[in-house]
Amino acid sequence: xxxxxxxxxxxxxxxxxxxxxxxxxxxxxxxxxxxxxxxxxxxxxxxxxxxxxxxxxxxxxxxxxxxxxxxxxxxxxxxxxxxxxxxxxxxxxxxxxxxxxxxxxxxxxxxxxxxxxxxxxxxxxxxxxxxxxxxxxxxxxxxxxxxxxxxxxxxxxxxxxxxxxxxxxxxxxxxxxxxxxxxxxxxxxxxxxxxxxxxxxxxxxxxxxxxxxxxxxxxxxxxxxxxxxxxxxxxxxxxxxxxxxxxxxxxxxxxxxxxxxxxxxxxxxxxxxxxxxxxxxxxxxxxxxxxxxxxxxxxxxxxxxxxxxxxxxxxxxxxxxxxxxxxxx
Numbered sequence: 261x262x263x264x265x266x267x268x269x270x271x272x273x274x275x276x277x278x279x280x281x282x283x284x285x286x287x288x289x290x291x292x293x294x295x296x297x298x299x300x301x302x303x304x305x306x307x308x309x310x311x312x313x314x315x316x317x318x319x320x321x322x323x324x325x326x327x328x329x330x331x332x333x334x335x336x337x338x339x340x341x342x343x344x345x346x347x348x349x350x351x352x353x354x355x356x357x358x359x360x361x362x363x364x365x366x367x368x369x370x371x372x373x374x375x376x377x378x379x380x381x382x383x384x385x386x387x388x389x390x391x392x393x394x395x396x397x398x399x400x401x402x403x404x405x406x407x408x409x410x411x412x413x414x415x416x417x418x419x420x421x422x423x424x425x426x427x428x429x430x431x432x433x434x435x436x437x438x439x440x441x442x443x444x445x446x447x448x449x450x451x452x453x454x455x456x457x458x459x460x461x462x463x464x465x466x467x468x469x470x471x472x473x474x475x476x477x478x479x480x481x482x483x484x485x486x487x488x489x490x491x492x493x494x495x496x497x498x499x500x501x502x503x504x505x506x507x508x509x510x511x512x513x514x515x516x517x518x519x520x521x522x523x524x525x526x527x528x529x530x531x532x533x534x535x536x537x538x539x540x541x542x543x544x545x546x547x548x549x550x551x552x553x554x555x556x557x558x559x560x561x562x563x564x565x566x567x568x569x570x571x572x573x574x575x576x577x578x579x580x581x582x583x584x585x586x587x588x589x
Contacts, residue, residue, distance in 0.1 A: 289301050289302065291304050309540075309542050309543065313542070313543075316543060316546075317543055317545070317546035318546075320538075320543055320546045321546055321547065321550070322372075322375055324531070324534075324536065324547075325375055325378070325379070325527060325530075326371075326374070326375050326378065328530050328531065328533075328534045328536075329375075329378040329379065329381075329382055329530060330378065332382070332530075333378050333381040333382055333385075335374050335377045335378055335381070339377055340370050340373055340374050340377065341370075343373045343376070343377060344366070344369070344370055344373055347369075347373070349452065349453065350452065352447065352450075352452060353447065379523055379526070379527070380515060380518055382526045382527075382530060383517075383518045383522050383523050383526040384514040384515065384517065384518060387514045387517050389510050389513045389514060393513065394502075394506060394509050394510060394513070395502065397509050397512075397513055398502050398505060398509055401456050401499070401505070401509065402456050402459065402471070402499075403456070403496065403497045403498060403499040404453045404454065404455045404456075404496070404497045405453070405454055405470065405493050405495070405496045405497070406450075406452065406453050406454075406493065406494045406495035406496070407450075407451045407452075407453075407454050407470065407491065407492070407493055407494070408431060408432075408435065408444070408448060408449035408450045408451060408491075408492050408494060409435075409439075409441070409444065409449050409451060409489045409490060409491045409492070410431070410434055410435045410438055410439045410445075410449050410489065410490040411439050411440045411441040411445075411486060411487050411488070411489050412438055412439070412440060412487055412488050412490075413440060413487050413488070414487070414488065415481055415483070415488050417438065417488070418481035418488035418489070418490060419481060421434055421438055421490050422478070422480065422481060422490055425478055425490070431448065431449060431478075431492060432448030432449060432450075433448075434449075435448050435449030436448065440487060449492075454470070456512070457512065463484045463485060463486070465482055465483065465484045466482060466484055466489060466491070469482045469489075469491050470491070470493065473491065473492070473493040474493065474496075475493055475494070475495060475496045476492075476493070476494070477492070477493060478490060478491070478492045479491040479492070524550070524553060527550055528550055528551060528553070531547060531550060531551060532551065
């Protein structure tokens with residue numbers, strides 16, 4: 261759900277600058293005028309390359325990817341807007357802070373989302389999903405639910421919170437007072453809307469509890485590796501018929517096949533087909549790692565267990581272990 265958040269980089273905000281055209285009026289090559297002389301686009305471009313070469317190379321990659329992929333795959337404005345709304349809903353009140361953190365505005369973020377959608381379509385173009393796979397997935401598919409929780413350290417405190425709720429105390433006030441989850445406590449314990457895939461980010465005990473709760477029902481204390489949770493499902497959505505969900509299910513199953521390795525392989529193939537020729541010698545190595553990726557590390561020896569990836573690590577119910585993400589970033 262949040263892969264796009266983690267993968268956004270400074271290069272996204274450089275796209276607009278690296279690819280900008282004249283704003284019109286005056287000398288089209290001048291970006292700043294002073295009494296001592298003018299600063300031209302060429303001078304600014306050279307300065308950017310000298311000081312921000314890695315960012316410039318990545319910006320060039322994203323510009324080329326968008327251009328090349330748009331030849332064979334189409335992404336509509338509605339698709340971008342839907343992806344944008346999904347991101348905004350996920351981040352909630354933190355959305356503006358997110359944009360600021362990555363030096364983005366809504367326009368540049370939508371440009372990034374368009375590229376991501378293009379990459380997804382390219383990477384899933386050869387993925388086939390059978391009717392049986394769709395029906396099996398539909399049987400296990402669960403509709404969105406709106407969830408909030410209160411996380412405390414021990415069972416005694418959890419029972420105390422549960423008792424106060426039964427006596428009429430407001431959930432959001434108790435979340436602010438008691439919850440140890442910094443990501444949701446300040447928002448009344450809300451985890452927002454959780455879809456079928458989002459459920460997989462929770463530890464098993466939490467996910468199991470969600471399956472048993474009805475709208476408006478509050479759980480008994482649920483023990484997980486993070487402490488004890490009081491969980492409430494505040495709203496639910498209806499599960500549509502198989503025929504109405506077929507396209508959505510197919511898209512989800514295809515996207516499940518999209519790994520960083522698959523994206524990298526697809527981008528390599530697309531660039532090779534495009535006969536890329538970088539004229540700027542200072543940026544000619546921008547696609548070296550794409551076209552000649554480093555060799556895959558050796559497979560662990562027999563009997564060894566490779567360390568889990570970020571996606572495989574158990575996630576905290578509210579913030580996917582924000583402290584870990586900050587360290588990784």
